[in-house]
Amino acid sequence: MNTSMKSKRDTLNGVLFASPWILGFLTFVAYPLLASLYYSFCSYDAISPPHFIGLENYRIMLTQDSLFWKSLWNTLYMAVFGLPVSLAAALGIAILLNQRIRGIAIYRTIYFLPSITPVVASSVLWMWLLNPQVGLINTSLKGLGMTNPPDWLSDPAWAKPALILMGLWAVGGGMVIYLASLQDVPVSLLEAASLDGAGTWAKFRHVTVPSISPVILFNLIMGLIGTFQYFTQAYVMTNGGPQDATMFYALHLFNRAFQDFEMGYASAMAWFLFVITLICAIAVFRTSARWVYYAGESS
Amino acid sequence: MTLNTAAFRGGSKRITAASIIRLLMTHLVLIAIGLLFALPFYWLVSTALKPDSQIFAMPPVWIPHPVIWSNYPKALHYIPFALYTWNTVKICMYTVVGTVISCSLAAYSLARIPWRGRNLVFATLIVSMILPGQVTMIPTFAIFKWLGWIGTILPLTAPAFMGNAFYIFLLRQFFMTIPRELSEAARIDGCGEFAVYWRIVLPLAKPALVTVGLFTFIGSWNDFLGPLLYLNDERTYTLSMGLQRFVSQHGAEWAMLMAASTVMTLPIIVIFFLAQRTFIEGVTLTGIKG
Numbered sequence: 001m002n003t004s005m006k007s008k009r010d011t012l013n014g015v016l017f018a019s020p021w022i023l024g025f026l027t028f029v030a031y032p033l034l035a036s037l038y039y040s041f042c043s044y045d046a047i048s049p050p051h052f053i054g055l056e057n058y059r060i061m062l063t064q065d066s067l068f069w070k071s072l073w074n075t076l077y078m079a080v081f082g083l084p085v086s087l088a089a090a091l092g093i094a095i096l097l098n099q100r101i102r103g104i105a106i107y108r109t110i111y112f113l114p115s116i117t118p119v120v121a122s123s124v125l126w127m128w129l130l131n132p133q134v135g136l137i138n139t140s141l142k143g144l145g146m147t148n149p150p151d152w153l154s155d156p157a158w159a160k161p162a163l164i165l166m167g168l169w170a171v172g173g174g175m176v177i178y179l180a181s182l183q184d185v186p187v188s189l190l191e192a193a194s195l196d197g198a199g200t201w202a203k204f205r206h207v208t209v210p211s212i213s214p215v216i217l218f219n220l221i222m223g224l225i226g227t228f229q230y231f232t233q234a235y236v237m238t239n240g241g242p243q244d245a246t247m248f249y250a251l252h253l254f255n256r257a258f259q260d261f262e263m264g265y266a267s268a269m270a271w272f273l274f275v276i277t278l279i280c281a282i283a284v285f286r287t288s289a290r291w292v293y294y295a296g297e298s299s
Numbered sequence: 300m301t302l303n304t305a306a307f308r309g310g311s312k313r314i315t316a317a318s319i320i321r322l323l324m325t326h327l328v329l330i331a332i333g334l335l336f337a338l339p340f341y342w343l344v345s346t347a348l349k350p351d352s353q354i355f356a357m358p359p360v361w362i363p364h365p366v367i368w369s370n371y372p373k374a375l376h377y378i379p380f381a382l383y384t385w386n387t388v389k390i391c392m393y394t395v396v397g398t399v400i401s402c403s404l405a406a407y408s409l410a411r412i413p414w415r416g417r418n419l420v421f422a423t424l425i426v427s428m429i430l431p432g433q434v435t436m437i438p439t440f441a442i443f444k445w446l447g448w449i450g451t452i453l454p455l456t457a458p459a460f461m462g463n464a465f466y467i468f469l470l471r472q473f474f475m476t477i478p479r480e481l482s483e484a485a486r487i488d489g490c491g492e493f494a495v496y497w498r499i500v501l502p503l504a505k506p507a508l509v510t511v512g513l514f515t516f517i518g519s520w521n522d523f524l525g526p527l528l529y530l531n532d533e534r535t536y537t538l539s540m541g542l543q544r545f546v547s548q549h550g551a552e553w554a555m556l557m558a559a560s561t562v563m564t565l566p567i568i569v570i571f572f573l574a575q576r577t578f579i580e581g582v583t584l585t586g587i588k589g
Contacts, residue, residue: 007414013492014414021405022420024461029427032438039437046441093332101325109575110333113340116567118521120539121560124546125343128553136342139359169339221429229431232523236543253433258528263437270433277431 039267046263057268068269070244071252074160078248079227082164087219090171094178095204108179115172123236126166127153153238156245163233163246174219181215182208210293217284217292224280228273249273347371347558354553367554374558377549378541379533387537390455391519397459398466398515399508405462406470407496411482421471428464432524440528454529455522459515466511473507474500509577517567538563 015022040057042050061068097108114122129136130152141149152162185208193203209216231250234240240247240255253273257266346354350367353360374380408414409421443454481503482495490498501508523539530536536544542559549555 009492010412011414011416014408014412014417017408017412017492017496018405018420020401020460021424021462021467024401024458025423025427027442028439028458028461029430029435032435032442033430035438035441036434046437046444096329096332099325101322103326107329107333109571110336113568113571114336116517116521116571117564118539118567120521120523120542121563122339124542124556124560125339127546128346128557129339129342134355134357134359136338136359139357143358169336225429225431229433235527236523236546250433254524257437257440263441267437270431270437273431274434277429281429 036267036270039264040271042264042267043262044264044267045261047261050264053264057265058272060265061268061272067244067247067252071247071249074245074247075228075230075249077160078164078230079224082160082167083220083223083227085164086167086171087174087216087223089168090174090219091178091216093171094175094182095208097175097179098182108176112172112176115170115175117170119232120236122166122170123233126162126169127237130162130166153246154242156243159238159242159245163237166233174223177215177219178212181212185211213288213292214294217288221281221284224284225277228277343557343564344561347374347554347561349554351554370554370558371562374555375562377552377555378545378559380538380541380559380562382534383536383538383541386452386535387520387539390452390537391516393452393456394459394519395512395515397456397461398463399512401460401462402466402470402511403501403504403508404496405467406474407500409467410471410474411477411495411500412492424464424467428468436528443529449529450531450535452530452535455519455525463515466514470504470507470511473504477503506577509574513570513574513577516570520567 039050041052041054043053043056044050093111097104097111130138132138132149132151132154135152137152138149150158150162152158189207189211190203193207198206229250230248231254234246234248234251235254238246240251249269250273253266253269256262256269345361345363347370348363348366348368349360350363350365353363409417409424439454440449443449446453448454448457477500481499485495485499521539522537523543526537526540527543530540533544542556542563545559546556
């Protein structure tokens with residue numbers, strides 16, 4: 001009797017305490033998720049009510065909108081070339097910072113600060129640094145003897161690498177997560193490997209990497225999601241140019257929704273993005289069984 | 300890679316020439332990369348202090364001479380800085396308060412109250428974290444339009460009172476580590492669930508709550524897409540919005556742009572230095588204890 005009363009009270013309290021989030025989830029996640037699926041089959045301008053047009057948005061998207069494919073390609077470019085580079089840089093720097101030496105806290109701070117700088121401010125700063133004629137990067141390259149440095153954001157071939165470079169400056173967030181996991185790598189394992197005659201690389205490859213693999217997985221998935229939503233830098237710095245070289249998926253979607261007021265079409269794009277994100281996340285998880293090692297699990 | 304500090308404390312090992320060279324090399328590498336990270340900041344601040352002739356000088360002028368302070372007041376004059384700062388701070392305050400309250404309540408429910416359906420709610424919460432914001436953006440906009448909230452700060456602040464999956468997750472992980480005996484003892488003393496939450500768990504979770512508050516503040520301060528979607532009146536603009544509009548209107552006024560960006564970045568850096576430890580621990584907690 002007493003226990004059933006307690007469990008009833010617990011259920012009541014549990015729901016009550018969680019109710020702000022449950023309400024928020026229903027209003028700002030569950031309903032919008034279904035509504036945008038419905039909108040994706042509609043012509044909808046946010047003023048008059050949505051009007052059902054079947055698969056028309058998807059047909060236009062896949063067969064007529066060249067900018068859709070361009071933006072998808074640009075975004076995949078960032079995922080395929082930019083993301084691995086920045087994940088590797090974050091790990092490399094974390095390893096470098098994982099040492100007990102004097103002044104390490106100062107180094108960590110300097111490496112971390114760019115990642116919390118407001119994106120609009122850092123975008124403005126990098127527009128200046130990347131300025132082809134008078135920016136610090138090109139004047140330095142010229143000073144080092146390069147006669148013809150790239151035009152960066154004004155050159156369709158160099159605009160995305162320029163944004164990747166800027167992204168490297170802000171790897172601090174991922175770096176700190178790696179750093180914390182590096183500090184949890186069992187010292188006993190490293191010592192045992194040393195006794196067995198393992199060198200620095202062998203220890204890194206066979207002890208450190210397996211130990212931190214769950215965190216690599218975490219950073220990979222978060223990075224993937226972030227890349228698919230890459231928006232502010234492109235909006236502020238290039239607005240998609242030059243020649244659509246930085247027209248990323250989220251930017252194209254935003255323009256269709258809030259400049260052209262084609263909310264139905266933009267919803268179709270959003271759902272396409274959602275499905276791609278899901279497929280990628282599932283694929284990463286599936287393959288992760290082969291390379292992610294959880295301590296305490298028999299392999 | 301790790302260097303043995305015992306060598307320098309006069310322990311069993313002696314200082315060898317090799318260990319000194321190794322230490323020097325390590326510092327050199329760290330300083331070289333550190334310079335690459337710090338240089339953009341230096342350029343940001345120094346450009347804002349240069350007269351136009353030196354901004355465009357070739358080769359670049361490293362130290363502004365003479366130092367021109369007037370770019371700061373000029374930038375603050377062009378952008379209604381005080382107003383935008385106030386607008387931003389206002390939004391930050393509401394979101395911080397809302398997020399800390401709502402997330403700690405939900406986290407308490409998920410970590411400390413055994414109830415049926417809890418696992419389902421937790422699983423939903425985790426899954427909702429990988430949902431791209433673009434998917435919910437348009438219907439959410441439609442909801443706020445229907446409420447007549449477009450052009451007000453409500454779409455930016457009200458949702459904060461309904462929790463945030465990441466921070467609920469972070470706080471739940473933290474609440475799990477608080478010994479169960481403490482809440483049991485309080486219950487025996489006659490405390491209700493809310494009293495346990497308020498008097499036992501919250502005070503013990505202060506570091507985690509501060510972390511969530513900090514992240515929320517910085518997230519709000521740096522947010523661009525939200526204000527871009529919902530603020531259409533210049534008088535309600537945040538700093539992010541104001542700076543972006545300034546760029547699109549006066550693209551080439553580099554000294555002023557750098558001055559404005561410096562002023563916008565400074566509070567974040569100050570906050571970071573004040574709460575550095577909490578900060579790093581928080582980033583770690585979100586990433587690791589999964």
